Amino acid sequence: MEDTNNQKSFFAVQDFYPDDFAWCYGCGRLNDHGHHFRTRWNNEETLTEYIPLPQHIAVPGFVYGGLLASLVDCHSTGSAALALYRQDGHELGDAAPVPRCVTASLKIDFVKPTPLGQRLTVRGRIVEIGRRKVIVHSDVYAGDTLCAKSEVVAVLAPTTMRPPI
Amino acid sequence: MEDTNNQKSFFAVQDFYPDDFAWCYGCGRLNDHGHHFRTRWNNEETLTEYIPLPQHIAVPGFVYGGLLASLVDCHSTGSAALALYRQDGHELGDAAPVPRCVTASLKIDFVKPTPLGQRLTVRGRIVEIGRRKVIVHSDVYAGDTLCAKSEVVAVLAPTTMRPPI
Numbered sequence: 054m055e056d057t058n059n060q061k062s063f064f065a066v067q068d069f070y071p072d073d074f075a076w077c078y079g080c081g082r083l084n085d086h087g088h089h090f091r092t093r094w095n096n097e098e099t100l101t102e103y104i105p106l107p108q109h110i111a112v113p114g115f116v117y118g119g120l121l122a123s124l125v126d127c128h129s130t131g132s133a134a135l136a137l138y139r140q141d142g143h144e145l146g147d148a149a150p151v152p153r154c155v156t157a158s159l160k161i162d163f164v165k166p167t168p169l170g171q172r173l174t175v176r177g178r179i180v181e182i183g184r185r186k187v188i189v190h191s192d193v194y195a196g197d198t199l200c201a202k203s204e205v206v207a208v209l210a211p212t213t214m215r216p217p218i
Numbered sequence: 219m220e221d222t223n224n225q226k227s228f229f230a231v232q233d234f235y236p237d238d239f240a241w242c243y244g245c246g247r248l249n250d251h252g253h254h255f256r257t258r259w260n261n262e263e264t265l266t267e268y269i270p271l272p273q274h275i276a277v278p279g280f281v282y283g284g285l286l287a288s289l290v291d292c293h294s295t296g297s298a299a300l301a302l303y304r305q306d307g308h309e310l311g312d313a314a315p316v317p318r319c320v321t322a323s324l325k326i327d328f329v330k331p332t333p334l335g336q337r338l339t340v341r342g343r344i345v346e347i348g349r350r351k352v353i354v355h356s357d358v359y360a361g362d363t364l365c366a367k368s369e370v371v372a373v374l375a376p377t378t379m380r381p382p383i
Contacts, residue, residue, distance in 0.1 A: 078274050078282045086273035108251035109243050111320065112375070117243045118291045118321045123284025155276065156283045160325040210277070 065091030066131045066138075069151040074210065080127035090124060092131030092177075093145075099132035099177035099189070105169060116167040121201050124175060125161055125191050129205030130154040132177040133187035137209075140182060154187065154207040167193070167200040185209040230256030231296045231303075234316040239375065244292035255289060257296030257342075258310075264297035264342035264354070270334060281332040286366050289340060290326055290356050294370030295319040297342040298352035302374070305347060319352065319372040332358070332365040350374040 067080045067090070078087040092101045103124055111117035133154040135145075143149050167173070174194045181188040186208050193201040232245045232255070243252040257266045268289055276282035298319040300310075308314050332338070339359045346353040351373050358366040 074277055076278055077276050079284045081275075084273060084275070108249060110246075110249070111242050112239055113241055117288075118324065119244045119284065119288025122287035122291065122324060122326075123282075126283045126287065155331075156328055158325065158327045159283065159287060160323065161287075162323045163321055166320075 063091075063093055064145040065093050066135050066145060066151060067091055067127075069145055070134075070153055071150060074153040077127065079123045080131060088120075088123065088127075090127040090131070092128050092135065094135060094139075095176070097178075099128065099135055099179075099191075101128035101131065101175040101177075102172055103175075104172050107169070110169055111166075114169055116169055116173070118161070118163060121163070121167060121173075121193060122159065122161050124173065125193065125201070125203040125205065126156055126159055128175045128177060128191060129159070129189040129203065130156055130207045132179065132189045132191070133182075133205075133207035136179045136182050136187050136189075137185075153210045155210045157186075157206040157208050159203065159205045161201055161203040163201050165198060165200050168195050168198075171195045173200075228256075228258055229310040230258050231300050231310060231316060232256050232292075234310055235299075235318050236315060239318040242292065244288045245296060253285075253288065253292075255292040255296070257293050257300065259300060259304075260341070262343075264293065264300055264344075264356075266293035266296065266340040266342075267337055268340075269337050272334070275334055276331075279334055281334055281338070283326070283328060286328070286332060286338075286358060287324065287326050289338065290358065290366070290368040290370060291321055291324055293340045293342060293356060294324070294354040294368065295321055295372045297344065297354045297356070298347075298370075298372035301344045301347050301352050301354075302350075318375045320375045322351075322371040322373050324368065324370045326366055326368040328366050330363060330365050333360050333363075336360045338365075 177191040
């Protein structure tokens with residue numbers, strides 16, 4: 054299978070996280086072992102695409118829920134960062150630092166078993182945005198099939214999560 | 219760090235899943251790449267313990283949310299299987315086949331950042347049980363610190379998830 058998970062043909066918010074916040078197993082560009090999820094605007098929605106690896110199964114032929122939870126988690130914190138950045142008048146590529154959000158709560162409903170071997174598409178909508186809290190609703194598709202729906206409450210990273218100097 | 223994630227000093231429900239249902243990346247004993255979460259009774263609670271790997275980080279020093287979601291996911295489906303099995307009068311080691319549940323929905327609240335480098339303990343309570351649906355509430359601790367709380371609705375695996383013959 055062609056590795057299309059590492060295409061760099063577009064800017065993703067994770068490309069701009071400060072180095073100290075770019076180590077996430079899900080979406081950190083500096084984590085050599087992780088998934089490298091990448092999230093961007095697609096008109097008024099946010100978009101993350103990923104092709105699960107053969108081992109990411111629940112039972113043979115179907116993707117395991119933990120991978121989907123991880124995917125919507127990083128997609129949603131990325132969406133929240135994009136939304137806060139745009140709220141401040143910025144777009145990716147501007148000089149201003151991109152904010153980094155973490156997840157306060159995550160809910161995912163598994164609508165249908167998610168088939169392995171297809172590109173998954175996560176489409177996010179910003180349903181509420183404040184100064185430091187964003188609520189993101191997302192749908193996970195395999196092809197045209199809706200497989201999961203999520204609601205994530207993301208907040209700006211607290212200072213207690215900053216790595217020790 | 220001593221690898222205490224693969225200790226086999228107790229029976230876990232995942233040891234008894236039918237082979238066709240033992241491939242989960244989170245908890246399948248036959249998945250060479252996965253986490254191998256293992257869940258058992260501890261009096262009236264269910265218990266899963268796991269020490270995250272160094273790469274399972276959100277930011278340096280703290281565990282990423284996707285790992286915690288995966289952990290409570292498999293812990294909860296395992297707890298549901300244990301509860302359904304006990305409801306039918308069985309305990310692990312009996313000859314009767316152990317049921318296999320999947321997740322219908324998962325909600326996780328991240329209460330505090332979860333420090334890396336400690337054993338995580340997930341303690342589950344069965345709050346509702348029917349013939350094929352179980353609701354499990356769980357708490358994730360790092361030492362004595364409550365780091366996350368979850369509610370999972372687990373259901374018996376549908377026939378559409380059975381692997382092709």
